[in-house]
Amino acid sequence: RIAEMAKVTQLIDNEVFRAYVTYATIILLKMMLMSCITAYYRIRRKAFANPEDVPFGKSENAKKFLRTDTDVERVRRSHLNDLENIVPFFGIGLLYALSGPELSTALLHFRIFAGARILHTIAYLTPLPQPGRGLSWAVGYVVTFSMAYKVLKTALYL
């Protein structure tokens, strides 16, 4: 059983894989943070999606808090944009980490992507004037394509 466990954990001993694990975890935690920011704005703006969520007043009264709010919707769009971009990064990044890239090249990809997505969230929520958000989105997008290119070059089997 110990030998078996050793085989499984050998993946986590590889430096490229550890770098992937670190940045993938950080960026997934960042995405999870969006749920808390949404909840914060829903309470502060008193704008809820479900009648049972309204924390004050009678149920008669609750209906007027079932509304959309521009700030809440902004956070939700930012969260959905994370899903649309971090899911491909997680998936393609995992396959990339297994395709044997140079450590320095891999670190460059992971760091730029993580930085770009953190900037994207800041640009979305502040909001910063364009093209701030657009550029940070594009940088993450190009990094993911670059990893996909390496993956397909290494592993293509149609």
Next chain:
Amino acid sequence: RIAEMAKVTQLIDNEVFRAYVTYATIILLKMMLMSCITAYYRIRRKAFANPEDVPFGKSENAKKFLRTDTDVERVRRSHLNDLENIVPFFGIGLLYALSGPELSTALLHFRIFAGARILHTIAYLTPLPQPGRGLSWAVGYVVTFSMAYKVLKTALYL
């Protein structure tokens, strides 16, 4: 080729990894079920998103069925909440399973998460009064953070 296959499948022989595989698959299947529940409510409530989906009446008539319905929107929010929470569980959980946790600890994490998300769906669709849904969401969230902590403690490479 058989030796090669043996190396790949050795991952699936590890008990922690098998436990991860089992619970990750169950919870992804639960998420997929939301598509069917949405379709069921769309047909029952006659509330469709696309003109070509309306299964009755002429195209003139179809327009009045292009509407939102509170029950359909509730199922859709539940589905999106699954995406927002099950994606991080799948990703962080995979890295956690590779980081060599104790089998009993890992099983505890996977079972609590799967149970919490099933309760979350029941609480959302019934709907149960708060804080039922809020608590089930928070439990799944904390479990994912706990796994992320173990992952970063084991593999951190910035």
Next chain:
Amino acid sequence: RIAEMAKVTQLIDNEVFRAYVTYATIILLKMMLMSCITAYYRIRRKAFANPEDVPFGKSENAKKFLRTDTDVERVRRSHLNDLENIVPFFGIGLLYALSGPELSTALLHFRIFAGARILHTIAYLTPLPQPGRGLSWAVGYVVTFSMAYKVLKTALYL
């Protein structure tokens, strides 16, 4: 370090895993393409979600371009449907590729899923009359269930 890297990259030498990597990457890239199609329609239809995104006119003027457009919303629903279906495929497919299926069976699953999702996007955006889109959705759904069945049969550990 070279021996270590060899162990990590042995996964990518396995034919089933290479097939998975290829189709998973292709289908994630297809999903990423939806972001560009959304941006294209937002600019063409002059329908934006954020005031800072409106690329013309004064900020006074910008408000009238903050609107929803049926074509933009159609692309967005198609993108969300991709997320709802490609995330389970990526996750369950990864576990399936590690569960030691026959190469020919695995290729059949991956090819049918990728084809079905490409047809789904074409059917959604054209739009083609139903049941074109419904069938292509169902085919991808059944393929994912079939892989989940194999995964649970191989690895079940509750």
